[in-house]
Amino acid sequence: MKAIIYRDTGAPEVLEFVDRDLPAPGPGEVRVRIAVSGVNPTDWQARSGAGHPKQFPEVTPHLDGAGTIDTVGEGVDRGRVGQRVWVFLAAAGRPTGTAAEFTVVPAEQAVPLPDEAGFDVGASLGVPALTAHRALTVAEDGPRRLGPGALKGHVVLAAGGAGAVGHAVIQLARWAGATVISTVSGPEKARLATAAGAHHVVNYREGDPAAEIRGIAPDGVDIVAEVALGANLALDLAVLRTRGTIATYANDGGRPVELNVLQNMVLNARLQFLILYTAGPEARTAAAEDVAAALRDGALPVGEEHGLPLTRFPLDRTADAHRAVEGGTVGKVLVDVTHGTD
The missing domain is CATH 3.90.180.10 (Medium-chain alcohol dehydrogenases, catalytic domain)
Structure with missing residues (x-):
């Protein structure tokens, strides 16, 4: 071969x-x-x-x-x-x-x-979809499994919605009933995040992105699926609701993370780091099963027209x-x- x-x-x-x-x-x-x-x-x-x-x-x-x-x-x-x-x-x-x-x-x-x-x-699928599932199922007040309606009433922020994991976060969160916001760096990526299914898209390089996100979700965001923690932590904390979760699967750009401990304590914030290799077999099995269900429902298309x-x-x-x-x-x-x- x-x-x-x-x-x-x-x-x-x-x-x-x-x-x-x-x-x-x-x-x-x-x-x-x-x-x-x-x-x-x-x-x-x-x-x-x-x-x-x-x-x-x-x-x-x-x-x-x-x-x-x-x-x-x-x-x-x-x-x-x-x-x-x-x-x-x-x-x-x-x-x-x-x-x-x-x-x-x-x-x-x-x-x-x-x-x-x-x-x-x-x-x-694979790494992007299973990572997205993990990010959406680690919140203290959220579900451990995904399916239609599992995230109803929740607000999910997909950082970098034009990337492969961000794309899967948008699709799985929408399939599970969440309101989905995505942050992007420009119009072309905004188009892709919208095509993936994001209800709202915010350009983090323009205006006041925190105020724009708070305008969409006055009580704050339940789950942030984060791709660049060092660059985005200040924004994430500005829009996170009390007892919200920042699930970070990468640190694109490599910027060091400076943590304001008191701010996180007051929020009762959960900062969840994740990688599939050490997530454990139960989490991976659950993710594969739920992703397979979303796939059967036609919720995970790919290609330009799907973001x-x-x-x-x-x-x-x-x-x-x-x-x-x-x-x-x-x-x-x-x-x-x-x-x-x-």
């Missing part, structure tokens, strides 16, 4: 396009013929060695993807052969991610993909896909692995 590998961490040039033997699934595992592989920031960070120590002599990157199960290991229902699936965390603690024609994952990490959902949708532009590369140009993500390409970067129809 064709695959992308790297033996040493570093710049995108360490990625190699190679031939490898077909992997065989072990007990409790499935082998998936990958159609589309999704690229996330954590993929290039792992490749570069930034905060992700390399665990194996050779690594095939990428956590997320979508394709078709072609064989199963011992203990897995053989009826799953031929099933279309979306795959998450494929390369987490394993050497074989989705940047290959075939990958092997634990059966529970290959989730059925509805017939009406394309492989592009499936490859765009998440797709930029694609063939498998042999995976290095260029990494450069695109590392360079801040808006939307979702995908790698076409095998050709075929959904």
Whole structure:
């Protein structure tokens, strides 16, 4: 099979396009013929060695993807052969991610993909959608599971709504019944956040964004899904309601965070840091189940018209896909692995 590998961490040039033997699934595992592989920031960070120590002599990157199960290991229902699936965390603690024609994952990490959902949708879920679910289910006064009506009466602020996680926050929060506000940096990203389903969009570079958000939500925001905590903390606290939650999954820009302890104490604020790897199996399982339900309801479309532009590369140009993500390409970067129809 064709695959992308790297033996040493570093710049995108360490990625190699190679031939490898077909992997065989072990007990409790499935082998998936990958159609589309999704690229996330954590993929290039792992490749570069930034905060992700390399665990194996050779690594095939990428956590997320979508394709078709072609064989199963011992203990897995053989009826799953031929099933279309979306795959998450494929390369987490394993050497074989989705940047290959075939990958092997634990059966529970290959989730059925509805017939009406394309492989592009499936490859765009994984890390962004599961992270968004986690951000929306950690509030003290909020639900632990998502579904229609679960966030009714809640106000969610999606920081950076034009990004992949922000996009998923908007879609899942709206599906769950929340009022959704998104902050953006300009008109083009405002258009994307609106297309994703945000009820209100605020340009944080103009006017008084805190006053604008308070005008929409006089009692404050229940949950902030935050992508740049150092840059946005002052705004977040200015609009957070008492006992509100700031769920932060990144710190884009790397600005140091200065915390006013008394201000947070008075608010009874919850500052929740999150990452999927250490969220625990129960949280990941719940997230995958709820995301699958939203997918069945048609709540997670992708593409320009749905607020998440797709930029694609063939498998042999995976290095260029990494450069695109590392360079801040808006939307979702995908790698076409095998050709075929959904």
